[in-house]
Amino acid sequence: MSETANAKRQGAGDWSPNAVYTLVFLCLISVFNYLDRSILGLALPLIKAEMHVTDAQLGLVSGLAFVLFYSILGVPIAWAADRWNRRNIIAIGFAFWSAMTVLTGFVANIWQLALTRFLMGAGEATGLAPSNSILSDTFRAERRPLALAIFGLASSIAFVVLFPLAGWIAEHHGWRAMFICAGVPGVLFALVFFLTVKEPERGATETAPTRKLPENIAASLRYLFKTRSYVFILAGATFMGANVFAAGAWTPTFLSRVHDMSMAEVAASIGPVRGILGALGVLLGGVMIDRLNPRYVSWRIKIPAIACILAGPAEALFLLGDPKALWLLGFAATSFFTLIHQGPIFAAAMNVARIRMRALAIAVLVFCASLLGQAAGPLIVGVLNDMLEPQLGKLAVRYSLLIIAVTPVLSGLCFWLAAASYEGDMARATDE
Numbered sequence: 001m002s003e004t005a006n007a008k009r010q011g012a013g014d015w016s017p018n019a020v021y022t023l024v025f026l027c028l029i030s031v032f033n034y035l036d037r038s039i040l041g042l043a044l045p046l047i048k049a050e051m052h053v054t055d056a057q058l059g060l061v062s063g064l065a066f067v068l069f070y071s072i073l074g075v076p077i078a079w080a081a082d083r084w085n086r087r088n089i090i091a092i093g094f095a096f097w098s099a100m101t102v103l104t105g106f107v108a109n110i111w112q113l114a115l116t117r118f119l120m121g122a123g124e125a126t127g128l129a130p131s132n133s134i135l136s137d138t139f140r141a142e143r144r145p146l147a148l149a150i151f152g153l154a155s156s157i158a159f160v161v162l163f164p165l166a167g168w169i170a171e172h173h174g175w176r177a178m179f180i181c182a183g184v185p186g187v188l189f190a191l192v193f194f195l196t197v198k199e200p201e202r203g204a205t206e207t208a209p210t211r212k213l214p215e216n217i218a219a220s221l222r223y224l225f226k227t228r229s230y231v232f233i234l235a236g237a238t239f240m241g242a243n244v245f246a247a248g249a250w251t252p253t254f255l256s257r258v259h260d261m262s263m264a265e266v267a268a269s270i271g272p273v274r275g276i277l278g279a280l281g282v283l284l285g286g287v288m289i290d291r292l293n294p295r296y297v298s299w300r301i302k303i304p305a306i307a308c309i310l311a312g313p314a315e316a317l318f319l320l321g322d323p324k325a326l327w328l329l330g331f332a333a334t335s336f337f338t339l340i341h342q343g344p345i346f347a348a349a350m351n352v353a354r355i356r357m358r359a360l361a362i363a364v365l366v367f368c369a370s371l372l373g374q375a376a377g378p379l380i381v382g383v384l385n386d387m388l389e390p391q392l393g394k395l396a397v398r399y400s401l402l403i404i405a406v407t408p409v410l411s412g413l414c415f416w417l418a419a420a421s422y423e424g425d426m427a428r429a430t431d432e
Contacts, residue, residue, distance in 0.1 A: 014143045022138055022197055023147060026131045029094055029193065030154030031162065032186045033127045036101040036120065037066060038158065039166045039182060041249045042266065043175035045256055053110050055389075059249070059382025061114050067245075070121030071370035074129060078363030079217050081130035082356045090134075091194035093126025098186025105179035128366055133359035136350050137200040141426075142290075144350070145300060149286025149343030153279050156339070160275030164268050171264040202355065220357040224364060229418040229425045230352050233301075233345055236414030237365050240308065240341060241373020243315075243407040247334075249378035250401055254319070257394040259327075273328070277335040281307070285340035297426070298419040301348050304341035305419065308412030311337035315405040319398055338408070341415065348418070352425040377403070 040047075044058050081089050100120040107113045132148065139147040162182070170178040224230050255261045285307060289300050314337055317330030346362060353361035384400035392399065 014139050014147075018198070019138045022200070023135065023150060025193055025197055026090075026134065027151050027154050027157070028189065029090065029127060030131065030151060031158045032094070032098065032182070032189070033124055034155045034158040035162050035166070036097060036182055036186070037124065038163070038248055039170075039178055040104075040117070041252050042163070042167055043170060043178065044249070044253055046170070046175045047113070051110050051113075055382040055385040056379070057110060057382075059379040061110060061117055066117040066121040067370045068121065069118050070125050071367040073122050074125040074363040074366050074370075075217075075360065077125050078129040078133075078359035079220075081133055081359040082220075085199050086130040086134050086359070087194065087197055087199045089126050089130050091190050093123045094193065095123075095187050095190035097121075097123025097127075098183045098190065099123075101183030101186065102180050103183075105176040105183075125363075129359040129362040132346055132350060132362045134200055136358050137202060141347075141351055142294070144347040145344045146286040146290035147343075148347045149282050149289075152282045152286075152339060152343040152346075156275040156279035156282065158275070159278065160272055163275070164272070167264050167266065167268065171262070217360070220354075220360050221364070224353060224357065224361055227352050227425050227428070228421040229301075230349060230361065232414045232418035233349050233352075234365055234368050236305075236308070236341075236411040236418065237345060238368045238372050239407040239411035239414065240338075241369030242377040243311070243373075243404045243411070244338065244377075245370075245373055246377030246381050246401065247315075247338075247404050250381050250397060254397045254401055258398050259324075273332055274335040277332055278339050281336040281338070281340045282343060286343050289344050297423040300344055301415050301419040301422055304344045305412045305415035307337045307340035308408045308415060310412075311408035312405050312412075315408065316402070319401050319405065341411070345415065348422060352422065352429050354429050377407075 040061075047053070048055070048058060077089065077093075097120050100116050100123055104113065104116040104120070107116055131151070135147055135151060136144060166178045166182060169181055252266045255266045285303060288303055311334055314330050314333035318327050318334050319330070321327035321330050346365070349361045349365050350358040380403060381397070381400045385396045388396035388399060
């Protein structure tokens with residue numbers, strides 16, 4: 001065993017300069033991951049007017065066209081990341097999806113838009129699971145929830161800093177310029193990441209020796225699906241995927257149609273409120289779990305479960321509240337509660353998986369959350385919009401979006417059930 005590995009096992013490397021740099025850069029990559037996929041929601045009203053398409057078609061492009069490659073390719077990419085150099089996989093994928101973001105600014109019709117979304121999804125599939133795997137070899141299990149919570153700040157940073165800027169660019173220079181400006185920096189950052197971040201030693205943060213696992217994806221999947229807490233975590237993540245992706249795709253349209261807000265106003269409202277309060281929620285959840293007494297292991301999942309349950313009524317208040325102060329309160333509460341689960345739940349999924357199936361565990365989680373959540377969520381809302389529009393007009397989206405008030409509650413219940421077997425499943429993962 002190397003001296004580096006011994007130091008890590010004693011916690012010396014948890015917050016070293018190299019570890020912090022790796023965490024910050026992976027967070028930056030994730031910022032662009034969220035930004036590049038999310039700005040399409042901001043542009044949907046303009047694209048509909050320009051390309052003369054229905055809400056259902058926009059729902060397919062914003063959801064299914066992206067998620068098919070993102071979720072399906074995520075599993076084999078994660079399997080590769082559990083065995084090969086994760087830094088290289090991330091760098092190549094980052095450059096590729098950034099290039100697809102740029103090309104989105106040049107599409108001429110809905111089919112070309114769908115193609116760039118397919119390919120963007122393929123590139124973004126290299127980001128989340130390999131990044132989580134790198135962080136699991138950089139921070140010990142006790143510190144992992146806080147590190148992943150900081151990593152989870154990416155979406156908040158994207159909404160606070162870059163989303164309003166994207167809205168301003170779209171308002172003054174067109175939605176095509178918005179995609180070009182979002183994609184070009186990513187290509188450059190991908191090169192810097194490749195040159196400056198090192199691949200960490202596999203299993204360096206573990207406290208017990210482990211044997212090499214069979215290089216068989218089927219065996220790894222069987223192990224994960226026989227892990228009770230992982231299955232409930234998977235179900236909860238899927239429900240939250242439906243919530244997050246449906247809200248992300250249709251909230252700008254909701255604010256535009258129901259509250260008569262311009263694109264710039266929508267971006268300025270969504271960015272600061274969702275970003276700042278989302279960041280506070282993510283950090284508070286991470287710090288609470290980081291400071292938990294080691295005896296209360298199950299509360300590492302129960303805290304995110306409670307946050308998800310509280311997000312349900314907050315979503316309903318946002319959608320149904322008529323005075324601006326009321327729906328803003330609901331939106332603020334939703335922004336605070338919605339992402340608290342992300343860091344702790346990803347950490348929990350890796351903690352119940354063995355070392356060389358951690359990226360795969362995250363990829364399967366993302367697969368279910370994306371394929372079922374992101375594909376179904378935006379599409380269902382789009383279809384309901386088209387069905388309800390003849391009777392309700394612009395207000396149809398208000399009632400179609402009510403599905404995002406139900407899914408967080410179901411998610412929270414699943415996470416609560418996962419907590420019952422979490423500690424035993426963690427012990428099983430290290431008992432090889």
